[in-house]
Amino acid sequence: MSEDLADEPHYLGHRGRLRERFLDTPEALPDYEVLELLLTQLLPRRDMKPLAKTLLSRFGSISGVLSAPPAELAKVKGLGETTIANLGVIREVAARMLREQARTRDVLGSWQALLDYCRSRLAHETAEQFRVLYLDNRNGLIRDEVQQKGTINEAPIYPREVVRRALELGAAAIILVHNHPSGNPQPSRADIEVTKEVAKAAGVLGLRVHDHLVVGQGQPFSFRAQGLLKE
Incomplete structure (x- = not known):
């Protein structure tokens, strides 16, 4: 050798x-x-x-x-x-690839891909962040935007701002998404109340709120799946 x-x-x-x-x-x-x-x-x-x-x-x-x-x-x-x-x-790179997949598909018909994307964006954040996914009338993703950033346990959200931005983008529906840095995806009472406020403001203008997802450890918590958000 x-x-x-x-x-x-x-x-x-x-x-x-x-x-x-x-x-x-x-x-x-x-x-x-x-x-x-x-x-x-x-x-x-x-x-x-x-x-x-x-x-x-x-x-x-x-x-x-x-x-x-x-x-x-x-x-x-x-x-x-x-x-x-x-x-x-x-x-x-992985997050952007997942985002592009969401843009080219019916988001509601590719739900797991959407959940994977939300986790890629928020699971690592050490402070609470509130994002809004704006969808067109075919449920394709128009834009994913950070609405607010906060402390380790709070990111204030303003329903009027969410609805105003949806109108600017010509969105037909939205999905609310935020993270819990603690890892526990169970929504707080404040999470539930603000979701109701956004849904009420959106409904006046014919804008649908498809879901509110809370990202923690494991699968995100879905307001709609748990009966906390109804038509």
């Missing part, structure tokens, strides 16, 4: 085999290997398997890793500022 081959890091052969397996059947790889392969593109000179397993253990899933706040990622030994920024870029 040549000296060069003897000195070659042990993980390089594994990395090549991992890449081949991914190209052959990507869905067959477990999460830690997918994350490992991603990290090898960001940190090519290190064995990434231990770091991938550490990240999954700490944040629970690939989605949890990509959605984690930069400050939390910085606490993980082995992740530097550049790598953290690159993970943020990947998260943004």
Whole structure:
């Protein structure tokens, strides 16, 4: 065996085999290997398997890793500022891809895709954020806008502003979305009251409120599915 081959890091052969397996059947790889392969593109000179397993253990899933706040990622030994920024870029690319899918489909007919998009946008936020999805008369997405940002447990929303913006955009319907940084998606009494106020203001002008989604851990809470928002 040549000296060069003897000195070659042990993980390089594994990395090549991992890449081949991914190209052959990507869905067959477990999460830690997918994350490992991603990290090898960001940190090519290190064995990434231990770091991938550490990240999954700490944040629970690939989605949890990509959605984690930069400050939390910085606490993980082995992740530097550049790598953290690159993970943020990947998260943004994924979110924009989901948004484009929502724009080209009937949102109500592609509900899981919409939920995935909302989670990609809000699950990682450390302060409460209130967004409004404005839809056309075919339930296609016209615009997703941040209406308000708040503290860790409050983002004030103004029904008149929501309705005014819908009229400006020529929207026929809206979906309200906000997050609970605590992780508990159960709506508060204030959430329920403001939803009623928005629905009332919208109804006067013939604007439909399809749903109000609260993003926390797991599946978002749907006001309509839980009977808190009716026609």
